[in-house]
Amino acid sequence: MTGEFERSPRTLRERIRSGSFTGPTSGQAPGYFQGNLAILPEALAGDFLRFCVLNPKPCPLLAVGEAGDPRLPTLGADVDIRTDVPRYRIFRDGELVGSPGDLTKEWRDDLVTFVIGCSFSFEAALQRAGIRVPHIDADTNVPMYVTNIATKPAGPFAGPIVVSMRAFSPQDAIRAIVLSDRQPLAHGAPLHFGDPAAIGIADIMNPDFGDAPVIGPNEVPVFWACGVTPQMAIRAARPDIAITHDPGHMLVTDLLAERSS
């Protein structure tokens, strides 16, 4: 899409804020961290913060806002979380009730913002190292699976760890493990590789979220903790209001991915 590529995270946020950029953020502002969004009422914020700290692989915290304050100055001096994500999802009592392009009408004085690292930056590091990322090559969404590994619960937040899967040759899997370990804020090293049944995945070709995988004959599936984990925990907690990003439509930050570790 002509004119849809921005190098600068600040310029991209300005375009999102003004409504001239409304699409997914994959590939935008390369080298900078993008984040999953979770906004919750202050009454639940303490439990959710504890949930993130207890489960750093699926929930690596990039930032937490002050109650009622839409700014996140550590992620960018200009960030206003009400307007700087291209598309949001609003849940009431755990049910999706809307997908607006801004939160101006929804904002409340008791809302607390959480930004959680996502896998885009480590996938970019793999690509820079010459490793092909199967779902990017196939232009599909990464396959994601609910596992039988439980998160450590905090208050009403609990549930299974969700993983994303990428298949590689053993040689590339070794390099992917090393490179992802260097980005703990992008989910870090994987949780598992090999036999899907060992973590409760019955059918690798039938993911719970995303698209069916591409797995070559000499490739091994490698499983990373996924940012869908906190989203499932939030929905299960059924808060009166919860706001997330729309999948693929992330907050683009000023944090350099290479400085994440």
Place this chain on the structure above:
Amino acid sequence: MTGEFERSPRTLRERIRSGSFTGPTSGQAPGYFQGNLAILPEALAGDFLRFCVLNPKPCPLLAVGEAGDPRLPTLGADVDIRTDVPRYRIFRDGELVGSPGDLTKEWRDDLVTFVIGCSFSFEAALQRAGIRVPHIDADTNVPMYVTNIATKPAGPFAGPIVVSMRAFSPQDAIRAIVLSDRQPLAHGAPLHFGDPAAIGIADIMNPDFGDAPVIGPNEVPVFWACGVTPQMAIRAARPDIAITHDPGHMLVTDLLAERSS
């Protein structure tokens, strides 16, 4: 063995030099690098140095001496390679001709010393992380295999890469990959995991060197480049004289393993 444990690499070398310590060096001076030894005539030293640089995973160079000089000051101010290894092996035209406890009689003005990192320090890092190392638990030698992966040749030095194998659960394998990558001078990250046939190993239970492996039901074999690789290349080159350490009887250096990367 009472009195056989030394914390200080310098004290250990003094005991080896005086003949009061003659055993294997595994577990001695924990936290310090130990090295594989290769001593060659100056006429072959340039080619062997190039072989090491071309093949850094099997041949991570800790130090190279000056021709005729038995000192290695970067590994320890007092090191004398003629006396500071508990037991040596002498090869003439590729054939083993003796296993002396010192090299005083063998030393020549044209001999060049190479010290190559070994896996002891990364195994120690795994153990500190709470990962069980199967062959250490079983009190056996690590199993080693000749692969179908060729080294990059230099002059008369060539041949296959030899790997050592340790089996882990996928979770421990991921941590072992990450921890070993941090020690590039101890062979670094593994070359392969999983199917042994993919790297030309016909029977995993029947290693070419060392003892038969211990592999649990949910464990995956992980293969690291091994310091036997340069020893095979040296024997194949059939130099008029070549000297190595006797297996397990390494040069203990003053280099801290944690500073290796």
